[in-house]
Amino acid sequence: MTTTTTERAAAGAADYLDQRTGIGHAVKEFARKTFPDHWSFLLGEIALYSFVVLILSGFFLTMFFVPSMALVTHHGAPNTMDGVLMSEAFSSTLHTSFEVRGGLLMRQIHHWAALLFMAAIVTHMMRVFFTGAFRKPRELNWLVGTLLLILGLGAGFTGYSLPDDVLSGNGLRITDGVVKSIPIIGSYMSYFIFGGEFPGDDIIPRLFTLHILVVPGIILALVGVHLLMVVLHKHTQYPGGGRTDKNVVGFPLFPVYVAKAGGFFFVVFGVIALMGATMAINNVWNYGPFDPSPVSAGAQPDWYMLFLEGSLRLMPGQTEYVIGGFTLSLNILIPAVIIPGLLFTFLFVYPFIEAAVTKDKNEHHVLDRPRNVPVRTGLGVAFLTAFIILALAGSNDLIATHFSLSINSITWAFRILFFVGPWFAFWVTKRICLGLQRKDRELVLHGHETGRIVRFANGEYIEVHRPLDEQERWLRVNYTAHRPLEIEPATDSRGVRRKGYKNERRLARLSRFFYEDRVEPVTPAELAAAHAHGDHDELGSSESHGEITSGTQH
Amino acid sequence: MKALAARRHHRLAPVVLLLLALLATGGVYALLAPSPASADSANVQDIETGKKLFQANCATCHGINAEGSDGVPSLVGVGAAAVDFQVSTGRMPMQMNGPQAIEKPAQFDAEQTAQLAAYVASLGDGPAVPTADQVDPSQGDPASGAAIFRTNCAMCHNAVGAGGALSEGKFAPSLMHTSATNIYQAMLTGPQSMPVFNDANVTPEEKRDVIAYLMEQREGSAGGLTLGGLGPVSEGLWVWVVGLGLLVGAAVWIGAKSS
Incomplete structure (x- = not known):
């Protein structure tokens, strides 16, 4: 029979491989690996799969792209570019778009996949941040992830600049300005990067090597590390009945997740292909070949760089100083170097700050509900608010034309909002979190409102409350509300000043900021007490009402 | 001649000479300057x-x-x-x-x-309404028009003429629905915040090239939906709404089918 032949062949091949590579162990290990189930755990997969799509489509594009700034006269489609003098890079981009079969589709797939890659990374990072998945033992993986985010920005930036159109040249010119704004080494750095005065002849070939070899190579290696660490640490899981820091509740990798994740790859590829086929992106022939003079209205970078653009647009230009013949361009240095520096530093150090203010050395595999860590959630929302305000400020001209507003007022509004917005967002978020926690307490202690109003014989009305079931209760009480650090006094028992007291006091102050306002989870004792006095909720077993009812009954 | 020679040191002589020079310049200008076609047909x-x-x-x-x-x-x-x-x-x-x-x-x-x-x-004499020939896009060269548009117009009107913001609530309107005649007139007369592009600056043929380029934009993009032709901001918006929207939807669906 054919089946047995196939089976025998497959078994033979598997055995051959196993005897030579020992792959059987790995398969056994992986196939049984358990993964918890939640849709938000697929966000990272979107990023991974769009990266695969990027590599596939990028491979195709390198077959036709010529990374050269030599000037040629372009002949052929589109007719708006026929007979125009341009770089070979731009000409080959047009050639890929209009002459190569499927070339434009591949370009568009590549660009949409890049935008989606970054969007998925950011969303995945939001999930990890707000659920506290960066806590021990995953701090290092958070760092790898943040590095991946920055490398993603680098890959996007280098790729955006390759076609050598006006828009990408504008972006490079801004980069040049930013590099030059760095004190002392700025001009040397700029000459070093561009191989002389901007734009030079070297930048496109250099960016090409970075874009197709160095950056994706590092990304690929770090993705490997990132995934390896996921396997080593095991996946985190959302809180719920029976889930602890010592187990993983979910399904085995094989067959459930192989099917789900494998299928999801095709969904991601499909959505990107659909976008690439129907929605035009980066039509470089509209922008024309790069020339340092024109800058068109609506000249903006891709969305993940918009915050930098916005930061530059918001900064008042008067802050440029000439000191002893040297120019100090604070108008560029602050918005384009210092502000992004601060934002990324926050991302890098946050897990360590939280570890320090909690002094928590335990491993955590059960995720936090964002409401249960109000200050972290608030800080995350404040960070996003700053990021979004900057991105919106980078689109201020489009906001002006589309909402009939004055660009000057918008810019001023964003200047103020950049400082006020994050504080306000922090405060509101923290309040909402505390409110939700109080509601949880309330629910655990008193149960669900049922809407059933019961009237006692004495005329008293009560609403019947249904107690929470075990699963619901587990979710709401099973968390730690950290308390501010308590430090030992400034002097020891002999009245000698203690070393490191000042640092500890600083840490304690920070810890107070984090955990001063908190809502403690309901303890079993509190629950018991609530049930004792709340018996009236359950009709029939009521004692206190019993007396009154008997007294007033006719 | 003698009378003239005698008076050449008269203190009014420079004034008279200046007047004569002005008259001559004005006369030559009137003869040589491009005379704007005035509405002859207007009765x-x-x-x-x-x-x-x-x-x-x-x-x-x-x-x-x-x-x-x-x-x-x-x-x-x-x-x-x-x-x-x-x-x-x-x-x-x-x-x-x-x-x-x-x-x-x-x-x-x-x-x-x-x-x-x-x-x-x-x-008073001024630029006349252009003829149908002057604004006929089929006679223009879109490649030349694109180059002129890039250097002269795109900084306010956006690379494809989708419009852009100016200071204090002023704006350069979208050119996607402006008639060819109106585009020509705008270049010629420089309405509101727009500078005048006279015929010495951008020749009538070049104006027609610009119109040819702009008309080309109305045919849409080879790449699909143009998303307003607004560039990376709208592309970014769409990747979040359509791309991530669909995929998060799919993720929720996959996550919900847990067993």
């Missing part, structure tokens, strides 16, 4: 009707003789092209004061507009 009847229309609808701001006033431009010498542009796009008569006069449905029909234009043109 006296049109001018008369136009004057009545003007006095009823425009004179409140522009003055009874179109001489203008504080903050309102004089219309003497603006030419028929300017009137046709402003009136046929509905910008004039102006609806209200604002950062700039905005487009609205035209308040006058083609005939009335022509009469108004004829009247204003009769007040």
Whole structure:
């Protein structure tokens, strides 16, 4: 029979491989690996799969792209570019778009996949941040992830600049300005990067090597590390009945997740292909070949760089100083170097700050509900608010034309909002979190409102409350509300000043900021007490009402 | 000659010479300068009707003789092209004061507009309404038009003419629905914040090339939906809405089918 032949062949091949590579162990290990189930755990997969799509489509594009700034006269489609003098890079981009079969589709797939890659990374990072998945033992993986985010920005930036159109040249010119704004080494750095005065002849070939070899190579290696660490640490899981820091509740990798994740790859590829086929992106022939003079209205970078653009647009230009013949361009240095520096530093150090203010050395595999860590959630929302305000400020001209507003007022509004917005967002978020926690307490202690109003014989009305079931209760009480650090006094028992007291006091102050306002989870004792006095909720077993009812009954 | 020689040191001699030189320059200019085609076809009847229309609808701001006033431009010498542009796009008569006069449905029909234009043109020479030939996109070269548009227009109107913001609520409008004649007139007369691109600056042929390039944009993009032609911001918006929207939807669906 054919089946047995196939089976025998497959078994033979598997055995051959196993005897030579020992792959059987790995398969056994992986196939049984358990993964918890939640849709938000697929966000990272979107990023991974769009990266695969990027590599596939990028491979195709390198077959036709010529990374050269030599000037040629372009002949052929589109007719708006026929007979125009341009770089070979731009000409080959047009050639890929209009002459190569499927070339434009591949370009568009590549660009949409890049935008989606970054969007998925950011969303995945939001999930990890707000659920506290960066806590021990995953701090290092958070760092790898943040590095991946920055490398993603680098890959996007280098790729955006390759076609050598006006828009990408504008972006490079801004980069040049930013590099030059760095004190002392700025001009040397700029000459070093561009191989002389901007734009030079070297930048496109250099960016090409970075874009197709160095950056994706590092990304690929770090993705490997990132995934390896996921396997080593095991996946985190959302809180719920029976889930602890010592187990993983979910399904085995094989067959459930192989099917789900494998299928999801095709969904991601499909959505990107659909976008690439129907929605035009980066039509470089509209922008024309790069020339340092024109800058068109609506000249903006891709969305993940918009915050930098916005930061530059918001900064008042008067802050440029000439000191002893040297120019100090604070108008560029602050918005384009210092502000992004601060934002990324926050991302890098946050897990360590939280570890320090909690002094928590335990491993955590059960995720936090964002409401249960109000200050972290608030800080995350404040960070996003700053990021979004900057991105919106980078689109201020489009906001002006589309909402009939004055660009000057918008810019001023964003200047103020950049400082006020994050504080306000922090405060509101923290309040909402505390409110939700109080509601949880309330629910655990008193149960669900049922809407059933019961009237006692004495005329008293009560609403019947249904107690929470075990699963619901587990979710709401099973968390730690950290308390501010308590430090030992400034002097020891002999009245000698203690070393490191000042640092500890600083840490304690920070810890107070984090955990001063908190809502403690309901303890079993509190629950018991609530049930004792709340018996009236359950009709029939009521004692206190019993007396009154008997007294007033006719 | 002797009398002339005797008076050449007269203290008024420089003044007389200067006057003569000015006269000569002016005369030569009048002879050699490109004479803007004026509305020849406009007959006296049109001018008369136009004057009545003007006095009823425009004179409140522009003055009874179109001489203008504080903050309102004089219309003497603006030419028929300017009137046709402003009136046929509905910008004039102006609806209200604002950062700039905005487009609205035209308040006058083609005939009335022509009469108004004829009247204003009769007040002083100015650029005339372009002929159909001058604005015919099929005779233009879109590649040259793209180059001119990039260097002269795109910084306000965006790379494909989708429009852009100016200071204090002013804006460069989208050119996606502007008629070829209006585009030509705008370049010629420089309405509102727009600079004038006269025929020495951008030749009539080049203006036609620009129109050819802009008309090309209306055919859409080879890549699919243009998303407004606004560039990376709208692309970013769409990747979040469509791309991530669909995929998060799919993730929720996959996550929900847990067993």
